[in-house]
Amino acid sequence: MPVARTDWNDLPAETRARVEEHTGPIRQAATMTEGLNSAVAALLTTDTGEVFVKGLRRAFPRRWTQDMEWVIGPYVAEVSPRTLWRVEDDEWDLIGFEAVDGxxxxxxxxxxxxxxxxxxxxxxxxxxxxxxxxxxxxxxxxxxxxxxxxxxxxxxxxxxxxxxxxxxxxxxxxxxxxxxxxxxxxxxxxxxxxxxxxxxxxxxxxxxxxxxxxxxxxxxxxxxxxxxxxxxxxxxxxxxxxxxxxxxxxxxxxxxxxxxxxxxxxxxxx
The missing domain is CATH 3.90.1200.10 (Aminoglycoside phosphotransferase (APH), C-terminal lobe)
Structure with a gap:
């Protein structure tokens, strides 16, 4: 079943603040409509460019897929957008990726x-x-x-x-x-x-x-x-x-x- 989407501004302020430790201030956030498996899927615009973030609630049964993406990221940089950072707190697990205009x-x-x-x-x-x-x-x-x-x-x-x-x-x-x-x-x-x-x-x-x-x-x-x-x-x-x-x-x-x-x-x- 598709996972219900959560917009960037609906994330807890503490979670957003931890992401901004990596990105700097978020000037704009656009939720993606395609895809089925991520609660958060958003293109974030910052002062230094764009970054794509995807994630799941920590309590979600398939949250282990985040672990897989994070662990394999460094080995597939030749064929995939680069993984940049990961933010985990009590409620959310988010990964930042190189934004690709495609x-x-x-x-x-x-x-x-x-x-x-x-x-x-x-x-x-x-x-x-x-x-x-x-x-x-x-x-x-x-x-x-x-x-x-x-x-x-x-x-x-x-x-x-x-x-x-x-x-x-x-x-x-x-x-x-x-x-x-x-x-x-x-x-x-x-x-x-x-x-x-x-x-x-x-x-x-x-x-x-x-x-x-x-x-x-x-x-x-x-x-x-x-x-x-x-x-x-x-x-x-x-x-x-x-x-x-x-x-x-x-x-x-x-x-x-x-x-x-x-x-x-x-x-x-x-």
Whole structure:
């Protein structure tokens, strides 16, 4: 479920004062309307420029996503807006990010953004996973694998983003940047292209077209067919479970895309 937004001026004065210790006086604050997972999402204007702040109440069940974004930030500065500071008090947990003048990516067929996304995925694919207490791909997809032996295909030493919702990709200055690192994961490098394929299909690509988008990514070229097939089946199981728990149209559409992709994998692997 989307998280209700809290405007900057509705935060406690003490919290705002602690942020201004990092930014200087806030001259203007604009609450963002897009995105689902942050209670605070605002562009702050200061005497020295702009900064983006996002955050959650400390009591919020998924507040741990703030921990993930903060801990991974220094390792993804090449592909993401930089993390600048963090403010935590008894009620709120806020992170300041480098403000980027951009827009969210478009994933429809023919969109020039798609090539920029694979470019940033190539850069991320060269990034070894840092020695941090992150989720592993095996643990994340274990509940959805029919055969536990197939989990071996997911193991690896690459840093993965895994959530290629277009809202998590900013297009700015002719390049793509990845945002919302709530689920940094250690695993096989081909998993990120596989996750992108389903999002491209949701954007209007066929399974074959989406697969071709990833053709030049080294990790995808080297992906084991048997492992990808097992992941495709697990993705279908996962999205069916998600859409049954929440009937939001886009979640049902992800389930349909996962089914189409699995059938494509079965046909092309035969």
């Amino acid at each position: 827009r969210h990516a478009r994933f429809d067929p023919g969109s020039p953004d798609v090539a920029l996304v694979t470019d940033v995925m190539y850069l991320l694919g060269r990034t070894p996973c840092p020695n941090l207490p992150l989720k592993t791909a095996e643990s994340r997809w274990k509940p959805y694998m029919d055969d536990p032996d197939d989990l071996r295909w997911l193991a690896g030493d690459r840093l993965l983003h895994t959530d290629y919702n277009p809202l998590n990709v900013l297009i700015a200055d002719g390049r793509a940047l990845l945002i919302d690192w709530a689920w940094p994961t250690r695993g096989a490098g081909w998993i990120d292209p596989a996750c992108l394929i389903l999002r491209l299909m949701l954007g209007g690509h066929t399974a074959e077209e989406a697969d071709k988008v990833c053709t030049d990514l080294p990790a995808w070229r080297e992906a084991p067919a048997e492992g990808v097939n097992a992941f495709a089946q697990a993705s279908l199981t996962m999205w069916r479970e998600i859409s049954q728990a929440d009937s939001a149209p886009w979640k049902s559409a992800m389930g349909e895309a996962a089914e189409e992709w699995l059938q494509h994998r079965i046909r092309t692997s035969a």
